[in-house]
Amino acid sequence: MAGFLLRRLVNYVVLALVATFLAFTLASATFDPIGVLQQRNPPPPAASIEAKKRDLHLDQPIPQRFVTWMGGVVQGDFGRTITDRPITDELGRRIGVSLRLFLLGITLGILFGVLIGVVSAIRQYKFSDYFATLFSFILLSTPVLVLGNLLKIGAQSINDSIGSNVLIFVGETTPGFQGNWFEHLGDRLQHLILPTLAIALGQIAYYSRYQRSSMLDVLGSDFLRTAQAKGLTRRRALMKHGLRTALIPMATLFAFGFGLLVVGGTFTERIFTWYGMGDWLVTGISAQDTNITATVTLFVAVCVLLSGWLADVLYAALDPRIRVN
């Protein structure tokens, strides 16, 4: 088992390299950072443009640039941005911001998505099922862009009615906030609630649909009847035997959902002004910055591949039938 997972891991390292190389090549070939520089008013002196070209290794062929950049990455140096700031310093902070947002959002999404899906399945064609179905479809068909702004408007009116700024929707912390650690925590929470909700709501809608159908498959199964015939109440049989089995097909969904969400949350980060990885990708592209773009791509690739790996581990843990001997 361990050997199998290790082999998979090696495959993934190669895949991550390929993905990053492609992104780096594409970005290098299309971006024109010097052009941006020249359009400044007043235009910078020719000498500083030449210096910039050298700094960005634009005089080298693209593969060589990639090798140079990758050589740094291996040593923990992701290069510098166009504005000459070290990427490595910012990377850690931005990953932290994104993870804080998404770990909480997706955890809530999975918990409530599973819960609502299970209840919908057990109470199929009852009012609660129709209600959950309706709301899921509304949420699934609402772009995050709209949902985020609706949440903002809602939060504003709540704040107004309370008469104090409880729900804050700009940034991840109040700049220059003074207080002890406990007050800091409270401040961060105030900032966290709305964006987390924006992410969790969509996830709940998505997971609840899948959980509902996988639970429905299990509901008619013979082993559930056997469990009840043993003397388990219906509720206990449903939870211990039904849900446990119905979770197996969800494992892949959960794992990849997380991997893709970390960058898919670009809109959420922009709407609530969180400086995370999704935001950085947009910033990087608009600044025509190859290093930022390649760094974010590498991060995404690692996330997705780790998700795949996690899916394998989860699957093996959940389903004894596929455990590899």
Place this chain on the structure above:
Amino acid sequence: MTSSEILFDSPADPVVEGPVLQVEDLHVSFPSEAGRVRAVRGLSYQVSPGEVLGIVGESGSGKSVSSLAVMGLLPESARISGSIKFQGRELIGRTDAELSKIRGRRIAMVFQDPLSALTPVYTVGDQIAEAILVHRGGAVSKQAANKRAVELLDLVGIPNAAERAKAFPHEFSGGMRQRAVIAMAIANDPDLIIADEPTTALDVTVQAQVLQLLETAQEVTGAGIVIITHDLGVVAGFADRLMVMYAGRAVETGKVDEIYQQPRMPYTLGLLGSIPRLDVGEKQALVPITGQPPSLTDLPPGCPFAPRCPMVVDACHTAEPPLIDVDGSPEHRAACIRTGEIAATDTEGAEAAAEIFGAEVVEEPEIAKVPREQRDIVLELDHVVKEYPVNKGVVFKRRVGTVHAVAGISFDIREGETLGLVGESGCGKTTTLMEILGLEKPMGGEISVLGTNVSSLDSKRRFEIRRDMSVVFQDPMASLDPRLTIHDVIAEPMQVHGYGKDEINRRVPELMRLVGLRPEQLSRYPGEFSGGQRQRIGIARALALEPKLVVLDEPVSALDVSIQAGVINLLEELKSKLGLAYLFVAHDLSVVRHIADRVAVMYLGKIIEIGEVDSVFDAPRHPYTQALLSAIPIPDPVKERQRERIILTGDLPSPANPPSGCRFRTRCFLHASLPPEQQRTCIELEPPREVQAPDHEAACHFAQIRQVL
């Protein structure tokens, strides 16, 4: 508390005198798009402590629904009324929480399909322990429950129980899983065990093991048993009393012997007459019950069996007959207004059925009069071999072994002859069939169709020869394209082989009539037909190209007994009329005895006995054939109780790693009884097929006749 105390504890409640289970006027209905389905309509019965009640009926007769109602396991949409008293306490109207204290503790259930009855994600041991813990979690520790689970597995005959308890259900064979389910059922020493078709999905040898185990379970627990089945053979030797159900009601009840010997309701008569008998040598007339069970949404007034009954009179349509005492016996009751007339016939049981239903023995074909040696060979297999590689690894596949699915088999089928190919699942029957149908050069040995060796065929000849050979599949539901009309289904083989439009339009209605269907129905879709009718359509399609050989892969095993008889009769008529040869693959030896001229018994990819059907069945030489035959229950309570059953131990060994020498020796009772030097012969030498009698060969070093019927 020690483990034996768990099994034999004194019940917490005082034992109530009288029946364990008393069902009075039970009604169950479900909503459906066509209206309310009245699945059970006024059912009453009782089970005394230690008594075995058999409930017999076709699918849809309400037998399973009524027992699920006892367990409180019907879906919420079911509407239940009447009374179900367990040890004097009313069960209807109890909450799920209340019922869950009785379920598994006092009433246990064994279900039909052992493959899906266990939760795939927990170990077998844990699932058995759970049955104990859920009722005595306070008194029994987890370790004690696990220990008890191992003891129970041992009790139900799982070898190496301590190790196997840690296995997951998918690592168990079907028979072993059913044993585990029975272990679960007896874990709390119940007072009533309901077994719903407990052996239907199992091989005959495993069926015999499971039935014996249920008897043991009853002895150990002293419980009353309700055994539900559609197979009148299964309950003949096991049940004390019988209840026959039709359209949601009991139509005949009584002691087992009375019902088998003096059935008084035409439906029971029909059921008894429709079963091919393993113990009857001469050709027997099978009773087909025409029509289908009625729809339970809007039953017309009168007897629900009237539309299918050969004895129907006008009075039958006025009111539904109640159960009345017959033959002056208070225990034997039947729901028919003409029971007196049935009692007045001279014949008894199946013979009376044949007389009343007007069933006749199908005539032998003309060609049967020609001696076998003088007829043409239609199909010949000579030491045919088929092996599959066993691969391991996900990324880098590597071969780790070989499954010897078919290990050199030889037989031939002559014109106008039926060869029955029998054996347990996994013995290589289906692989043999696929090899024949594929018309490709086999991995080893030779296959000849109508005198042509298939390895010499080019693609054009191969296409031509397919005309002479056709196939009927097991599952009539899955083998017809639901989006083609019946006309298109039957016409397709002719279109492929370039028949003209006019000829097709002439042939298709002809074929419909040939298989007993009305040509007016040609524009309908398969979904509008019943299982028996669909199988007839499948047969019509197989006959479209006027083949010489029809390969039948379990053609009747998916059908209800009353329908099965009609299809068997049809196959016999067609064979006689068209001079067909059949290769009939089946696991039901009774059907094979009835329809086949010769039989070949397969075990682990080899034919271990082959020959003329009466010779093989009446004087089997190979211990495996003897065990197989003795495992099959006979629908005759008197005979059944006297029979001595040879119970094979364990399951089929893996064909990837067959035993050396004689492949059967690991399960052979004869081998076990031999002195060591003779045992060595079995271990070292593979027994050759030797002639035992005219047209009768067996592959056993120590072959001897043993009568088992």
